[in-house]
Amino acid sequence: xxxxxxxxxxxxxxxxxxxxxxxxxxxxxxxxxxxxxxxxxxxxxxxxxxxxxxxxxxxxxxxxxxxxxxxxxxxxxxxxxxxxxxxxxxxxxxxxxxxxxxxxxxxxxxxxxxxxxxxxxxxxxxxxxxxxxxxxxxxxxxxxxxxxxxxxxxxxxxxxxxxxxxxxxxxxxxxxxxxxxxxxxxxxxxxxxxxxxxxxxxxx
Numbered sequence: 685x686x687x688x689x690x691x692x693x694x695x696x697x698x699x700x701x702x703x704x705x706x707x708x709x710x711x712x713x714x715x716x717x718x719x720x721x722x723x724x725x726x727x728x729x730x731x732x733x734x735x736x737x738x739x740x741x742x743x744x745x746x747x748x749x750x751x752x753x754x755x756x757x758x759x760x761x762x763x764x765x766x767x768x769x770x771x772x773x774x775x776x777x778x779x780x781x782x783x784x785x786x787x788x789x790x791x792x793x794x795x796x797x798x799x800x801x802x803x804x805x806x807x808x809x810x811x812x813x814x815x816x817x818x819x820x821x822x823x824x825x826x827x828x829x830x831x832x833x834x835x836x837x838x839x840x841x842x843x844x845x846x847x848x849x850x851x852x853x854x855x856x857x858x859x860x861x862x863x864x865x866x867x868x869x870x871x872x873x874x875x876x877x878x879x880x881x882x883x884x885x886x887x888x
Contacts, residue, residue, distance in 0.1 A: 817867035
């Protein structure tokens with residue numbers, strides 16, 4: 685567990701928790717300059733038989749938020765989950781250089797959809813809000829040399845899809861389609877900010 689606060693942080697009218705150990709989500713939420721704490725929930729992330737990728741992301745986001753909210757009923761808890769899907773197949777994180785190369789070879793010329801779901805739960809506040817963003821990533825036709833060069837320059841073993849859109853990975857695409865560019869990194873900040881704004885106003 686750790687606390688995160690940027691310069692001149694904004695304290696909400698209720699404590700704020702991020703139900704995640706992801707450094708990417710932690711850094712994203714930090715952009716809003718809010719006082720918050722992080723805790724990783726114990727949630728079974730196994731996919732149910734026949735469960736669509738979008739439904740999986742939504743279910744896990746809510747389960748993560750609810751798990752921490754039940755421990756911190758007076759707080760507002762943000763839970764998020766992201767599923768990278770090639771049609772109905774869910775793709776995980778590569779985990780190694782060789783797996784990252786193999787994944788990008790497979791995704792070359794393909795369209796991949798990232799389902800990024802977020803839930804904000806406040807039990808005492810009576811808050812149960814959910815949202816899902818879809819980001820469509822259209823990969824260029826990538827040569828083996830381009831893939832190996834990219835992996836050498838930007839290892840993304842811990843990222844779904846094997847790339848970092850906030851870095852050199854943006855060069856791998858023909859185009860992206862999304863309503864919120866932060867969703868692809870792991871947390872749709874536009875929706876999060878809108879949902880938390882009433883609690884910031886109440887704190888002033």
